[in-house]
Amino acid sequence: MSIAFTFPGQGSQAVGMGKDLAEAFPQARAVFEEVDEALGQKLSDIMWNGPEDQLTLTANAQPALMAVSMAVMRVLEAGGLKLADKVAYVAGHSLGEYSALCAAETFTIADTARLLRIRGDAMQSAVAVGEGAMAAIIGLEQVDVDAVCTEARDAGVCQIANDNGGGQLVISGSRAAVEKAAALATEKGAKRAIMLPVSAPFHSALMAPAGNAMQHALAQVAKRDPVVPVIANVRAAPVRDADEIAQLLVTQVTGQVRWRETVEWFAANDVTTLYEIGAGKVLTGLARRIDKTVTGIAVNTPADIDAALKTLLG
Template identity: 45%
Template structure:
């Protein structure tokens, strides 16, 4: 039996057309997409397949679209008898990981992240917050530059993705000012991200309070396999702790590098990116160059992955 870690992509991986090949190839995927449209009260499927891209990119649409796509693929793998020994997701992707681990029901999760996206959009005035990727500096070097920024120019560590790639988040003015200082401190590049808000920063605390109220109405269950939480980079299975960490996740840094390092230490045979794009597979290679990775996002990649499983088992 192969030891597998499933990882699920987050916001930014969305693209018009994603999921269409799986929808056409697998009746179970079509059923799940159709059920999600009914649960949401609008055709997310049409938006995913036809766009427009500007509408799909809106946080309240991108989040349920990415989750639905990832969960549908994971369900196909499950039908093939393939399940992970551990899971994780990048930011939004943590919800897909929780579905894969049995802690959340798929349709409940779709509705929950749609709401989460709305709350995140509304938490801070549009255009006043932003994020930037910092390349070539360590976490400690970046932290020393941004420490002391007050709430007026709030800047926080948001995503610790892999060695030399860390994202900061906060007020637009603060991130712009910090970007200049980080370049002066030796960053190879500081790249503004095309996002609508200061996600994973202290500025998301108002959204987390509203989200906590809604989350209390959701049936979060004990996970069947460990989910490595963004907030702690530690495995979690208990329902109450899962809920607590999902609330904290909104304003805390995503410790994805540490999660990948933990998977490597667990001697998994492969880390499998389940969902659209190859962003996370790229991060895996930055952490452990020779780690076996797969990206499963269409019927061809499902077939290639299942063939490897059967050959190696």
């Protein structure tokens, strides 16, 4: 039986996140200061005080969520945790893969913040506002969602962006095609097909310009092999070569986040506990729905950190 650390993606952000950590732990404060300095922006002020619409902007939400995850990691490390000694694998949902790699020492905190700012800006600018869309399809199997995406492609780009498990798949692409696919999914028996309030069609072929931007950025940044393997989003299998990881991060921009398969891989490989490191509890809830043999534990408050350290080091 082994343990993995998972790291949340966009949508887990909330005004006020990380403030209790900064007030309680100097190691957490140092992370937020390092991210602010790396970005040349008081991102921590937006995180703690809002406004919410500024925090939700992709270019802010991505480094902000990483900052909270790494604040938790630094406090755990100060409490005596050595990742390579206690944790078998790391994984993160979309931008959370960068947090996972930062935790596993592939990238520094400052470089991860800058990479995520580039990623957020590039994703936002890849498609004109209003031209792309995403929708959550609830209650259809992946093969059926693939079929409606294929059928809708006469109206534009349409593909599965996230397989989140528990009967929830997210599709992404051109607005007309996604709207058509959502309607087709309802006709095929989906419980719900919900257009999502997002600013761009993430993890679709329309993100190709952002993929190019990340290829350039990742080629310039210093990187090292992670101290524990990362389960890559687009492969749902472990990787530990830094150059291969960088290429998979480029693929991830336009590729599918295979989260259901990631959790299933954990379950099949004797990983029984997933600690969700950072804001919110989204991944903890998904783990429960995907495989009941896997326990999810959210770690984002001082009390959570104390409990985790007792369990992990006890």
